[in-house]
Amino acid sequence: MEDFDKLYEEDTFKEVMGMSKEQYKKKVEEMLAKSEGDKGIGHGKSYWKDVQTFLLFADARFRRNKGSTYKKAFLEKAKFIAYVDFRMSxxxxxxxxxxxxxSHYEVWDLRTNPGYHRFANLAHPPTNLKPVGEAKSEWEICTMIVEKIQEIAMKKxxxxxxxxxxxIPDPELSKTGYRDLDTLVDEYTINGQLRDDRDAVEIALENTDQFKPNTIESMxxxxxxxxxxxxxxxxxxLYPDKPYxxxxxxxxxxxxxxxxxxxITYYVDDDLWIQEGANVPTAKEPIRPRKFPFVLMTPHARWSIHxxxxxxxxxxRLQRGKPYVMINPEIAKKKGIKDGDEIRVYNTLGEFYAMAKIYPSCPKDAILLEHGWEPFFxxxxxGHNEVVASPLNLLELSDGWGHLKFGGNWDGNQHAYETSVDIEKV
Amino acid sequence: MSKRQLAMVMDLNKCIGCQTCTVACKTQWTNRNGREYMYWNNVETHPGAGYPRNWMEAGGGFDQDGNLKDGIIPDMVLDYGVPWDYNHDELFNGSLLQTKSDLEWGPNWDEDVGGGEYPNSYFFYIPRICNHCSNPGCLAACPREAIFKREQDGIVLVDLERCQGYRYCIAGCPYKKIYFNPKISKSEKCIFCFPRVEKGLPPACAHQCVGRIRWVGFLDDEEGQVYKLVHKYKVALPLRPDFGTQPNVYYVPPLFDPPKFDDNMAPIENSRRIPMEYLELLFGKEVHQALETLRKEMEKRARGEESELMDILIAYSHRDMFRLDNNYYQQEAAKKGLKGSEFFKIIDQRYLQGANTQRVEIKDYTFHEKVLPLPQKEKHGGH
Amino acid sequence: MKKTLSLLALSTLIISSNAGTDNFNDDVIEAKQISNVTEESLNSIPSKKITLYQQYSVHLNDANANKKVEEQKPVEAEAEVSVGYNQKEIGILIKWKDDTKSVQPAMTTTKFGDGVSVQFPVKYGKGTTLAYIGMGDTKHPVMTYLKKAVEGRDYQKAFIAEGFGSLTEISEKGFSFTMKYDDTNKQWIAFIKKPIKTADLNLASGLVPVSFAIWDGDSLNRDGNKVISNWKFIKMDKMKTDPAYLKYVSWGYGDIGNPERGKELMIQNGCNGCHRFADQTSAPEGLAPNLSKIGGYSNPVYLRESIVNPNDVVIRNLNINRHYNKSAEKDKNGAYPNNDMYTWYIKDNKGNLTSKMPPYTHLSEQDLKDIVAYLKTLK
Incomplete structure (x- = not known):
């Protein structure tokens, strides 16, 4: 919220949002307060308020989650972090x-995306592949963690x-209200059937109706x-002779x-949506501050998946090895920036440095930066999240209305084109 | 100089710059043994400096009288770009993740830059492999006569026994598509995947192309689509014919680009963003006729009339796009009683029977033309 | 054959004759018999200073390297050579100044290493004419020993060759070639030791032709881009020299004629129709060897032979595909045939080569001497 205050201009914000910054903040707090203790089912949102120990899988979190204060807050809250990945993120x-x-190509796995096509591919480790160091599949890692938890609990x-x-009491998420650590391993591995990645594939093939009749061998x-x-x-x-x-x-x-x-519904008569003028799809002016000349756009990277x-x-080697910002040639000329120069991108919130790429397809009032660069680049x-405040889009807070239901993966979206910056040659 | 000539046609209207060909080639041939920096296949943005940087200004090829011209050898750092990697090891000490060397250029450095001014900017992609020229500049430049053109298909290869690493071939090739391998101190280049071609498979770059923009076949195979695109319809043109090497990779020039916008951001009808002069520079004067033919055939098709050219360019079937041995595979298939596109089984079986690959039984494999019936329900026996 | 196509001169390389001190003895290297052929023992043998000149007979196509050739005009290098031998082995010590040590590195495309080579004709002696200095010719095979500074590899090779593009590697037992850089004196010291007799080459003779080449990596030297010497002659102190051979190879040194008249004669005889030399640059590049620096690396007798009997040393072209015939019809694959005009010889169906340059036997002895006197000044 501090970032939010620093970045946004009161008048622009009010004009676009129809409410003052103060009113906006109050609204967010109100909505979040509603969610306290309702397990995320009713109105409002539950969020991980009290968690202190993290077991995270392949999550380059400080690239993904916007705002530099998020990083500070997360690290203050996290007492213990275990991290699983095939690379040093x-x-x-x-x-x-x-x-x-x-990595994905060293483990057994089934890959499919029904909805787009009707096939499932079998990923499997190449014959005679030796794992790098002590690398294990995520299934194995979890099995081992579970075994250790049970061992320690039983010893105590x-x-x-x-x-x-x-x-261990868990009134919110456990049906029985408890986590039973004495039977944890059996529960997790379905009595020993599911211990590693290959087991997972076999069980999926046996028990998923849509895959039948298939085995690893038949695939x-x-x-x-x-x-x-x-x-x-x-x-x-699904027709035998037609695509999906x-x-x-x-x-x-x-x-x-x-x-x-x-x-197919375009009209949403949720109170909040009506209040926000979004009951039908409506293009709105962005909330970004007007005093900086360039919108910061971060399109999907071409040569990475995030x-x-x-x-x-x-x-x-298909990109430039370090973050680069695309700039309109005329703007670059005005600012004395040449292709390959290091530039500083800044606004009231913060700054970051990147290489300039002169790019005729960039509008004069924007700069482009492919996403996916982690802070350590x-x-x-x-990183580029230094210049964003990421206020929640209020629409994300409405819930429990018609088809507006958000599941466990809810990760509140923000505003489009939410920030603007200036640039200078270093 | 050879009895027959293999050729490739690429339709630039369909290239999306996804670099799948680049990666297919790299994985197959150039990710090891001193070839790491080489891209036998690359895709570059035009207008642009390309890869290696400014190759079009680097000399080589033949002058108007047919005499070899001087050229330069591109620099590893400035023109090719070093095959860089990150300092992963140092991350444990809290270091930033940085490239181990300073980068000046790379195979895709000016990706999507192109030309023009916003909102009327423009660019298009050109995938490039060795042109396997009829009068190769590299071959002519070699004082050791270590480069030869294969009699049976005109593929240009380096005899690594004879090559002494003098690098005149690199200066002599106007496309800069022959590379110096510093590890073995010899020149290496795109081999048109000849080990695959000999087995009836197209080069990896062509086979993997997701946009299906590449045709492969013999130039004298009048039934082949390559022949039709190059000789019958004359819509496929060599790149920079003025370099005088008689390339055997042909390009269908870009016909489509968005119209220009006027000051009120309204599209200007019949305007083109890509300047014709640039297309002329790349493909010669013939580009006008080629574009005219494409336009006419398209209109014909739009009126609902037949157009063989449009049918070819739609690229319905790999079977027709890749004709490596005339009807060799069809004949083989006929002997085995296989019908229609089933002949492809032979090719795929061969493909899958690589030295290090397990033999795979292709039971119900057909091409995209026909979707399989669902497998019969079997008794589920577990395992 | 067109009358204008004439002259020959072909060859490429060698010799130095400093005008005024143009003396056969300058091309003789005195070799001493020693019990052990080692670098140390060779150090005690008096050395001979030789000069090497930029190869200019054929034009190679590396624009940057060619720029260096023109910039450094005239490119010269001096080396000191000492030779020692015994019944079994012969050793040569070569030292030359090079301010910039260049070793061909592992990860670049544009850098070249320094290097040195020593060349002997396979056949020599009474009745045998001198070989073309640029890796020999079809009638005069040569043995070439090469050493190059390459990172991470010991690059030493032995070749047999019969002209451009024909270098073929062979293995020779007992041959070693080392080179090391002396930082204090900024010079390379190379030492070659090899059997005095092998199946391919017998060096046990009173007067042995030898020539040298040095590559400077900094000047982008490699292959024909190099400085070379003319044929030098190793005089073995304990072996007998054939007086006839001595007489033959020592022909034409000193003040033998009028160079100015020689130049006029060359123009009169149409040499400039095919060859380029001095201000005569109307001939197409590559139609015949460029004679502009020929005096730096050709012995007088070789020049004479080339004029009166061009078929004796028919030199292979540098890759005949360098020129194609734009006025000929393309073949069915779109290829133009090679331009025969640029081939220096005619090949009959038995494979015999006849030089396109006719023998200029009509020249008088004095005409010849004047022409050779002129060619000697070109370097």
Whole structure:
């Protein structure tokens, strides 16, 4: 909220949002307060308020989550971080324990995306592949962690006879209200059936209706893939002789869409949406401060999947090796910036440094920076999130209305084109 | 100089610059043994300096009278770009993640830069491999006569036994598509994937192309689509024919680019952003006729009439796009009683039977033209 | 054959004759018999100073290297050579100044290493004419020993060659070639030791032709881009010299004629129709060897032979594909045929080569001497 205050101009904000900054802040607090204790089901949002120990998988968190104060706050709150990844991400540097994982192409896995196509591919380690160092699959890592937790809990329990070591209260998320650590391993591994990545693939093949009838062997024989059966068609029937087309069920077979009206819905009559003038899709002026001349746009990186594979030797040489900002040639000329120069990008919140790339397709009132660069690529570990405040989009806080339901993966979205910056040659 | 000539056609209207060809080639040939910096296949943005940087100004090729011209050898750091990596080890000491060497250029350094002014900026991609020229500049430049053109298909290769690493070939190639391997001190280049071609498979770059922009075949195969694009319809043109080496990679020039916007941001009808002069520089005067033919055939098709050219350019089937051995594979398939596109099984079986690959039984593999019936329900026996 | 196509001169390389001190003895290296052929023992043998000149007969196509050639005009290098031998082995010690030590590094495309080579004709002696200095010719094979400074590798090789592009590596037992850089004196010291007799080459003779080449990595030297000497002659102190051979190879040193008249004669005889030399640059580049620096690396007798009997030393072209015939029809694959005009010889169906340059036997002895006197000044 401090960042928010620093970055936004009162008048611009009011004009665009129809409320003062003070009113906005009050609104957010009100909505969040509603969520206290409601398990994230009713109105408002639950959020991880009290968690202090983190076990994170492949999450370059300080690239992903915007705002530099987020990083400060997270690190203050986190008492212990264990981090699992196949590469040294920026976040790995902050972990108390690093657990090396096998990469996507060293483990057994099933890959599919029904909705787009009707195949599932089998990923498997190449024959005779030796793992790098002590790298293990994520399944194995979790099994080992679970075993250790049970071992320690049982030891404590046996020493003291105190059940509190094996019955951990969890009123919010456990059906029984307790986590039973004495049976944790059996529960987690389904009585020993599911201990590693290959087990997971086998169990998925045995128990997932849409994959049937298939085994690893039958997939292998076919060349490493299976064709999903007719049960896999979620929004369209699967025909043996036609490609998969999403939403055939709704558009041609007249099933209801999962909306209040049963149709494709553009109108939302949630109070908050109406208040925000968003009850029908509406283009709005961005809230970014007007005193800085350039919108900071961060399109998807071309040679990485977010931050992953940015450093793959196959792909890395297709970019410039360090963060680069694309600038309109005329602007660059005015500012005395040449291609390859180091430039400083700044606003009232902060600054970061990057290489200039002169780019005729860049508008004169914007600069472009591919996303996916983690803070450790930038001078002083100050990434491009230094210049954003990331206020929540209020619309994200409405919930429990019609099809506006957000699941566990809720990660509040912010405003588009939310910040602006200036640049100078270093 | 050779009896037959293999050629490739690339349709620039369909290239999206995804670099899948680049990665296919790199994985197959150039990720090791001193070749790390080389891109036998690269995709570059035009207008632009390309890879290696400013190759079009680096000399080589033949003058108007057919005499070899002097050229320069691009620099590893300034023109190719070092095959860099990051300082992963130092991360444990809290270091930033940085490249181990200072970077000046790379194979995709000026990606999407192009020309023009916003909002009328423009660019397009050109994938480049060795042109396997009919009068190769590299071959002519070698004082050791270590470069030769294969009799059977005109593929240009370096005899590594004879090569002494003098690098005149690099100066002599106007496309800078032959590279010096500093580790073995010899020159190396795109080999048109000849080990694959001999087995009836197209080069990896062509086979992997997701946009299906590449055709491969013999120039004298009048039934082949390569012949039709190059000789019958004359819509595929060599790059920089003025370099005088008679390239055998041909490009269908870009016909489409967005119209220009006027001051009120309204599109100007029939305007082109890519200047014709630039296309002329790249493809010669013939580019006008080629674009005219493409336009006419497209209109014809739009009116619902037949157009063989448009059918070819739609790239329906790999079977027709890649004709490496005339009807060799079709004949082989006929002997085995395979019908239609089933002949491709032979190729894929060969492909999958690499020295280090397990033999894979392709039971129900067909091409995209026909989707399989669902597998029969079997009794689920577990395992 | 067109009358204008004439002259020959072909060859490329060698010799130095400093005008005024143009003396056969300057080209003779006195070799001493010693019990052990080692670098130390060779150090005690008096050395001979030799001069090497930039190869200019053929034009190579590296623009940056060619720029260096022109910039450094005239490119000269001096080396000191000592030779020692015994019944079994012969050793040569070569020292030359080089302010910039260049070693071909592992990860660059544009850097070249310093290097040195020693060349012997396979056949020599009475009745044998001198070989073309640039790696020999079809009738005069040569043995070439090469040493280069390359990072991470011991680059020493032995080759047999019969002209441009024909260098073929062979393995020779007992041959070693080292080079090391002396930082104090800013010079390279190279030492070659090899058997005095092998199946390919017998050096046990009173007067052995030898020539040298030095590559300067800093000047982008490699291959034909190098400085070379003319044929020098190793005089073995304990072996007999054939007086006839001595007489043959020592022909033409000193003041033998009028260079100015020689130049006029060359123009009159149309030499400039094919060859370029001095201000005569109307001939197309590559039509025949460029004679502009020929005096730096050719012995007088070789120049004479080349004029009166060009078929004796028919030199292979540098890659005949360098010129194609734009006026000929393309083949079905779009290739133009090579331009025969640039081939220096005619090959009959038995593979015999005849030089396109006719023998200039009509020249008088004095005409010849005047022309050779002129050619000697070109360097």
């Amino acid at each position: 920026d976040f790995a540097n902050y972990a108390d324990i690093l657990l090396p994982a096998k 329990y046996k020493e003291t006879g105190d059940k509190k070591y094996i019955k 292998f024989k076919r060349g490493g893939y299976l064709t999903l059966n007719e049960k896999a068609g979620k929004s369209s029937p 087309n999403a939403f055939e069920n709704n558009l041609f077979l007249y099933e209801r869409f999962e909306t209040l009206s049963g149709r 931050s992953t594979y940015k450093t793959s030797t196959l792909l890395l 930038y001078k002083g570990r100050k």
